[in-house]
Amino acid sequence: MSEPIEEPAASAPDPPRQAPRPWWSRAVLGVAVLGISFLALYHLTITFLTNSPTNTVSTRLATPIAKWVYPWFEQNWRLFAPNPMSQNFTVEARVSTDCYSSVTPWYNLSQMDYDTILHNPFPGHLEQNELRRAWTDAYLTTHDSSDVGTSGRAEMTRQYLVNIAMQRIQPRSAKDGVPPGKIMNIEFRVTTTDIAPADAPNQVQQPAVHIIPWRQVSPDAVSYGCPNGSVAP
Structure with missing residues (x-):
């Protein structure tokens, strides 16, 4: 007697494909990431100039540095040249x-x-x-x-x-x-x-x-x- 032929198991249906994000959504996300990255880099740069010894750059940018740092980001310490109380x-x-x-x-x-x-x-x-x-x-x-x-x-x-x-x-x-x-x-x-x-x-x-x-x-x-x-x- 011939052996019965097994029928192949039914394959699971493919999951529905997620619709791609519209181009404007990706553009908004990219702009937001670039804006946050620029803001973080700008803040770190200004903080570094505030705490570094006086130099040509910090002297030339004294006004924008003061507007950004004071009063919310005031630094009470100095980088490279600490000045402890005597x-x-x-x-x-x-x-x-x-x-x-x-x-x-x-x-x-x-x-x-x-x-x-x-x-x-x-x-x-x-x-x-x-x-x-x-x-x-x-x-x-x-x-x-x-x-x-x-x-x-x-x-x-x-x-x-x-x-x-x-x-x-x-x-x-x-x-x-x-x-x-x-x-x-x-x-x-x-x-x-x-x-x-x-x-x-x-x-x-x-x-x-x-x-x-x-x-x-x-x-x-x-x-x-x-x-x-x-x-x-």
């Missing part, structure tokens, strides 16, 4: 009621930051930089050694320093005899100490003390003292 600053402040009828002790604003940063593996940006930059990058660059403003931004930077101090002092002032709502005047004391050189780390450095005279807290009524001429103790 001084330690201790910023203190005290406040008083009107005409110094009550004066608080000195509050060490810098120590408040140090206490927050100590043993903190992830210290915040405010604790590390806010007070330091308010003094070094803002106040010092807009005032001379006699605390006279040298820039149109001088009063703004002074008030910025006052605002930072008030945020930290107000919760503590009441127990020292000056209720927060009665604070009228503020005085700053900044102690600057050079960091000892590496070859003589134990060398004693002589600190320099700078006093910013008493001023009224409100930016709308700036004065250096009381109408009757009295001064704080």
Whole structure:
């Protein structure tokens, strides 16, 4: 007997072909990729010029670089030529009621930051930089050694320093005899100490003390003292 002939199994139907994308869709995708790539390359180039040492290109393109970088992409570090701080600053402040009828002790604003940063593996940006930059990058660059403003931004930077101090002092002032709502005047004391050189780390450095005279807290009524001429103790 002859063996039965097996019929071939029916093949699965071919999957439906996906319609090709229209040409305009591919064009839009290509333009988007090129635009994003150009934007990323431009940003990296501007960032590099911002952090590199001053050169002919960065000097010639200073205006477009500043417009792109500030304020959203500000860089606080430098490439190739780091400039670490060579001084330690201790910023203190005290406040008083009107005409110094009550004066608080000195509050060490810098120590408040140090206490927050100590043993903190992830210290915040405010604790590390806010007070330091308010003094070094803002106040010092807009005032001379006699605390006279040298820039149109001088009063703004002074008030910025006052605002930072008030945020930290107000919760503590009441127990020292000056209720927060009665604070009228503020005085700053900044102690600057050079960091000892590496070859003589134990060398004693002589600190320099700078006093910013008493001023009224409100930016709308700036004065250096009381109408009757009295001064704080």
